Amino acid sequence: MDASATTTLTAADLAGALERYRTDMPLVQCLTNTVVQNFTANVLLASGASPAMVDNPREAGEFARIAGGVLVNLGTPQESTVAAMRHAVEAAGAAGTPWVLDPVAVGGLSWRTEIAAELPGIAAPTVVRGNASEVAAVAGGSGGGRGTESVDTPDDVAEAAQELARRFSGAVAVSGEVDLITDGDRTVRLAHGTPLLQKVTGAGCALGALVAGFAAVSDDPLVAASTATALFTLAAEDAAAASSGSGSFAVGLVDALGALSPEALADRVRIS
Numbered sequence: 265m266d267a268s269a270t271t272t273l274t275a276a277d278l279a280g281a282l283e284r285y286r287t288d289m290p291l292v293q294c295l296t297n298t299v300v301q302n303f304t305a306n307v308l309l310a311s312g313a314s315p316a317m318v319d320n321p322r323e324a325g326e327f328a329r330i331a332g333g334v335l336v337n338l339g340t341p342q343e344s345t346v347a348a349m350r351h352a353v354e355a356a357g358a359a360g361t362p363w364v365l366d367p368v369a370v371g372g373l374s375w376r377t378e379i380a381a382e383l384p385g386i387a388a389p390t391v392v393r394g395n396a397s398e399v400a401a402v403a404g405g406s407g408g409g410r411g412t413e414s415v416d417t418p419d420d421v422a423e424a425a426q427e428l429a430r431r432f433s434g435a436v437a438v439s440g441e442v443d444l445i446t447d448g449d450r451t452v453r454l455a456h457g458t459p460l461l462q463k464v465t466g467a468g469c470a471l472g473a474l475v476a477g478f479a480a481v482s483d484d485p486l487v488a489a490s491t492a493t494a495l496f497t498l499a500a501e502d503a504a505a506a507s508s509g510s511g512s513f514a515v516g517l518v519d520a521l522g523a524l525s526p527e528a529l530a531d532r533v534r535i536s
């Protein structure tokens with residue numbers, strides 16, 4: 265086998281995942297924070313997936329068995345939703361449903377840092393998606409960022425991300441100006457996007473939901489996380505070009521997510 269084929273993703277890999285996503289319309293269960301629920305659901309719908317915010321302890325496990333992918337986001341943890349997360353992760357592990365951990369502000373606050381350490385002990389996450397400070401904290405190396413924002417760059421934490429991906433036999437997607445996505449063996453960088461993404465709350469959180477959707481249609485977590493990132497950041501470039509500020513940008517991003525075809529993604533994405 266050609267060695268490069270085992271170490272590199274191609275634009276065609278990502279376009280293929282987007283084609284399957286648009287055909288399958290994956291059901292994505294979101295246990296996410298109270299700030300971003302509506303935006304996340306609209307991002308999933310626009311992209312071609314089907315969102316369901318099933319986040320109570322009585323139903324979360326039941327739903328995780330039938331969902332295509334599960335997002336667990338620690339942005340605003342409450343006793344009840346954390347109990348639901350435990351059930352969802354356990355059921356996802358038993359059913360083989362991929363699940364994504366978004367460790368919002370982990371490292372900076374002690375309870376959510378404990379939860380981020382506990383949940384992977386129930387079942388390993390398919391993808392950990394966070395900003396650089398959050399990924400460093402989950403890997404065990406730092407005190408986190410400034411609230412929900414990073415004080416590190418993805419390349420600062422590349423080794424920690426690779427080690428974490430190997431620990432979970434999954435992928436780690438570190439967001440920033442240049443996104444770094446790794447499965448511990450292969451590492452790709454995507455330099456798309458716009459600084460306007462930092463002026464809209466929930467951009468990272470919505471990206472986590474897309475990763476869960478793509479994990480439903482791809483057996484390769486690196487492909488899933490990379491396709492979600494490419495779709496989101498290329499759509500953001502389109503929205504930025506047509507916007508007059510962060511408000512119209514957020515609306516335009518939802519429009520652009522639905523308009524981006526697999527062919528356009530393959531044509532425009534630059535993988536390094």
Ligand SMILES: Nc1ncnc2c1ncn2[C@@H]1O[C@H](COP(=O)(O)OP(=O)(O)O)[C@@H](O)[C@H]1O
Pocket residue numbers: 394395396412413414439440441442443456457458459461462466467468469471493496497
């Ligand atoms: N300076 C930037 N330029 C371009 N894209 C960015 C920039 N910062 C973040 N992004 C993009 O914004 C999205 C959210 O990333 P980030 O802000 O790091 O997440 P979080 O909201 O979890 O902190 C990602 O798709 C990332 O590629």
Ligand SMILES: Cc1ncsc1CCOP(=O)(O)O
Pocket residue numbers: 297299300339340368412464465466467468469470
């Ligand atoms: C502002 C805020 N506070 C708690 S969760 C949250 C949303 C964070 O969203 P993101 O991590 O996508 O910027």
Ligand SMILES: [Mg+2]
Pocket residue numbers: 368369394395412468469
């Ligand atoms: Mg975040």
